[in-house]
Structures are given as C-alpha cells and as structure tokens.
Amino acid sequence: xxxxxxxxxxxxxxxxxxxxxxxxxxxxxxxxxxxxxxxxxxxxxxxxxxxxxxxxxxxxxxxxxxxxxxxxxxxxxxxxxxxxxxxxxxxxxxxxxxxxxxxxxxxxxxxxxxxxxx
Amino acid sequence: xxxxxxxxxxxxxxxxxxxxxxxxxxxxxxxxxxxxxxxxxxxxxxxxxxxxxxxxxxxxxxxxxxxxxxxxxxxxxxxxxxxxxxxxxxxxxxxxxxxxxxxxxxxxx
Numbered sequence: 001x002x003x004x005x006x007x008x009x010x011x012x013x014x015x016x017x018x019x020x021x022x023x024x025x026x027x028x029x030x031x032x033x034x035x036x037x038x039x040x041x042x043x044x045x046x047x048x049x050x051x052x053x054x055x056x057x058x059x060x061x062x063x064x065x066x067x068x069x070x071x072x073x074x075x076x077x078x079x080x081x082x083x084x085x086x087x088x089x090x091x092x093x094x095x096x097x098x099x100x101x102x103x104x105x106x107x108x109x110x111x112x113x114x115x116x117x118x
Numbered sequence: 119x120x121x122x123x124x125x126x127x128x129x130x131x132x133x134x135x136x137x138x139x140x141x142x143x144x145x146x147x148x149x150x151x152x153x154x155x156x157x158x159x160x161x162x163x164x165x166x167x168x169x170x171x172x173x174x175x176x177x178x179x180x181x182x183x184x185x186x187x188x189x190x191x192x193x194x195x196x197x198x199x200x201x202x203x204x205x206x207x208x209x210x211x212x213x214x215x216x217x218x219x220x221x222x223x224x225x226x227x
Contacts, residue, residue: 095160
C-alpha cells in the first residue's frame with residue numbers, strides 16, 4: 001500500500017529558530033501533498049496544498065512567509081517553520097494521494113511531526 | 119458555510135457495538151471518509167462512501183445518506199484498541215476535504 005514518511009517525528013527548538021519537516025511518498029509519486037496542523041483535542045486544519053514544481057496554495061489565515069513549502073520532486077515536500085515561536089508548537093501532518101483510479105480517494109498520512117518551541 | 123458535525127465524545131463497553139454519527143452541510147459532495155486517529159498519531163483511513171448505503175469492512179461499517187447529509191460509522195465487537203478519535207471528512211465540489219472535529223471514543227472494560 002501507499003506509504004508516506006514524515007521526518008522528524010518530534011522536534012524541540014528555541015524560539016526564533018527555523019525547523020524543516022520533510023514528507024516523502026515512498027512507493028508512489030505525488031504531484032500534490034497536503035500539510036495540516038492539529039492542536040490538542042482539535043481536528044485537522046489544512047494549512048496548504050503543496051504542488052510539485054509550482055508554488056503552494058495556502059489556506060486563508062496561514063502566513064506563507066512563515067510556513068515555507070517546497071515541493072521539489074514528485075516524492076518530496078518540505079515545510080519550514082521560520083522564526084518559530086511558542087504559539088507555533090503543534091502537531092504537523094502531511095498527506096498525499098497516490099492518484100489514479102484506485103488511489104484517488106485514499107489519502108495517506110505521514111506519522112506527523114510534533115513541534116515544541118521553547 | 120461548510121459544516122461537519124459529530125459528537126465530541128462517546129463511551130462504550132468492550133465487546134459492544136457503537137455508532138458514531140456525522141452530519142454535513144457542504145458545497146457539493148464528492149465522497150465521505152472516516153479516519154481513525156490514536157492520540158499523538160496520524161489518522162489512518164477506515165472507509166470511503168460516495169453512494170448511498172452501507173459499506174461493510176470487517177468489524178467496521180459505514181453508512182451514507184446523501185439526501186439527509188448523514189453518515190455513521192458502526193463499530194462491532196469493540197476492543198480496547200478501538201479507543202481513538204474518529205474523524206469524518208467530506209470532499210466538496212472543489213474536491214477539498216472538509217474535516218469534522220472528531221469523536222473521541224472511550225472503551226471501558
């Protein structure tokens with residue numbers, strides 16, 4: 001089945017530093033990947049849609065200069081939280097769909113990255 | 119606006135059956151999904167419904183009524199490992215996924 005790998009799974013950083021999170025589709029190509037944020041006891045909140053070879057599409061209220069997304073290849077998308085602050089502490093999850101007839105309606109999630117900003 | 123409603127929390131007994139409801143109001147409909155999410159982990163896919171009716175998959179079944187904007191997830195023979203949050207999500211006319219807040223299911227021995 002489709003597998004999405006996300007790294008790191010857990011990161012602690014100091015306020016003001018930047019953190020990069022990687023999302024890889026291991027056994028399929030993903031022209032589109034999605035980045036979500038989830039606060040405790042809340043549902044997933046779509047931050048942006050990452051498109052291979054073009055700029056990401058950000059949801060309303062999400063700062064594109066703070067959450068930099070790069071989708072350099074068909075199997076890799078990265079999210080960089082720039083100048084992180086404690087309020088950015090959250091669970092960040094990426095997802096992708098294999099596409100095609102069989103995979104179009106199956107969204108596979110990475111394991112998530114828990115970011116704690118001190 | 120677009121809205122997905124599901125109960126915040128439910129409690130059930132090991133071995134029993136539980137039904138988690140989801141109602142939705144979205145701009146268009148291109149399928150409804152149920153995901154399971156254990157605490158601190160990413161969601162995992164459970165089911166997908168696009169036509170009315172019941173889809174059965176082992177101990178889990180999902181039902182859809184498009185005319186009523188309603189779905190439910192039915193879990194049978196509950197096990198302790200079924201304690202998790204269950205997320206309902208609808209794909210709208212733009213194929214965007216709209217997520218419910220999730221239902222936390224607590225299983226008691």
